[in-house]
Amino acid sequence: MMEVSATLPGIPRVSVVMSTFNRAELLGKALDSILALDPPVHEVVVIDDGSSDRTAEVLAGFGPRVRFECRANGGKSSAINRAVAIATGDWVWICDDDDEVVPDAVGVFTRGLAEAPGADFVYTGVAHLIRDGCGEYRQVLPGAVRLPPSAALEASLFAGRWIPYLPSVMIRRDLYLSLGGLREDLRRVEDEDFALRLAHAGRGAPVEAVTYLIRAHDGERGAGAGQFSNAMREDVDITFLRAIYENIYRSYPLDAFRPPAGGAGPLPDQPGLFRLMVMFRVCSWAIVLDEYRRLRAESQGAECLGALQDGVSGLIDGFSPNKVRALFASPFVAELLRDKPSPLRAALVQGMARGLYWSLRRDLRQRAFGGLAAKVWRIIRCRIAA
Incomplete structure (x- = not known):
């Protein structure tokens, strides 16, 4: 277990939590980038959600630097909720198994807490990893990161003017647990559903800097047995989004x-x-x-x-x-x-x-x-x- 950051004053104890499923070829790159963070995170917790490839071997290769459990497939949300339940940090940072993080991400999150003492979550910007003509991935950074202020976050979510991506958000672990974690009945848009509950219940702190790199690829979407093609993503998303917002329509004044x-x-x-x-x-x-x-x-x-x-x-x-x-x-x-x-x-x-x-x-x-x-x-x- 990594606990290096616990000895550094002012650095939050961050548990990186991750669900993985049959992504052995990209998982190592994701974990390498997390383990290279400076300042480091408190720990890395990965749930292997029923993989049938070399995922368990890749995880074992990291030794004590990565805590992991292998289990039968239960879906991404269930796996993330399990990872948060066994995490020991005060803050959780959900990362995907096919992306990477920027080296100073923990420092960016720390700055958000310093600028907004008592915040329940810190939200930041994302950039992308795009494959070039030679087949290599390169970073494509935004010219500027523009985030809505905390007071306008819920309205921005409603209007679709801030697309919630939880891997760019550090969340107080006890708040995550009190909100019930990710909904396990959703195949998609679980990020937006949780972000809506998070913005409604907690106080956020924006930092207009990039912490996370999204890898653009045409692989399967979703998790485990619920995977679907990239071409189906929008139709699947809108089905679940409609159900989420119809519930909000009925329940919110x-x-x-x-x-x-x-x-x-x-x-x-x-x-x-x-x-x-x-x-x-x-x-x-x-x-x-x-x-x-x-x-x-x-x-x-x-x-x-x-x-x-x-x-x-x-x-x-x-x-x-x-x-x-x-x-x-x-x-x-x-x-x-x-x-x-x-x-x-x-x-x-x-x-x-x-x-x-x-x-x-x-x-x-x-x-x-x-x-x-x-x-x-x-x-x-x-x-x-x-």
Whole structure:
């Protein structure tokens, strides 16, 4: 067991916890980067979640520097929860078996605690490992790390403007346990589900620096028997996201959807409109229709409707073809098309049309198609506004 950092004053006792499944070829690189941290972590705890490759051999090769258990496959969330349960540090840092960490990550987390004494978690930025033409992975760092302030974190999660990735977050272990850990019934988006509960219950401290390197590859996603292809990722994700946010919709009071002033970018400051936008993001079209029916009789300010229009435009711009097809096949769009004019209808129609236009422009990728994109934009506007 590593306990080097426990002797260093001011350095948090961090337990790195990891689930691994049949990733022997990348697991060693991940652990090498963790063991090279300076300052070091308190310990590394790995659960081998039923691997059938050389994973156990790779883990054994690290000797006492890595604590590990081998067990029958139970899923990533279950494995992480087990790792946290047997960890001995005050803080937990969840790392994946196919990524790497930056050498000074513990120092970055320490800075967050120094700047926000009493914080329950420290959240940071990520960069990527991209394979070059020679087959080697190289770091691709962001020009700058931009994180929402702690007060705006939950609203940023709701709006999809901060994508939660737990490996860039250090969490107080007792809070992790009190929140029940990762949900073991989710095949995907367990990060976002836990981040929502974490932001709702705890106080975070942002540090706008990179601690974690995500490796881009086309391997299987998910864990164990629940794995699926990379191409299926978005469809699987939206199914679970919709269920998570529909539960929030039913259980949170309306005022919980009132965005704080600043920090999360321009958002509708009327909670009903913001809640409609949130459910639009996760493609919960029946609830979007209910919210639209409830809100269309109410008056909304022009600035608030403008923020809704911009938000819907940004969401549509990021929608996959499957999501766009589902949207236009939904009862929500059917009613929107035949409804009488109103400021709310206009904001939604214009936001959808603008988002489709920019999505088309981005996908065509060539200036020569600019005229075609503009023509399609006019057709879309006429079709929806009719």
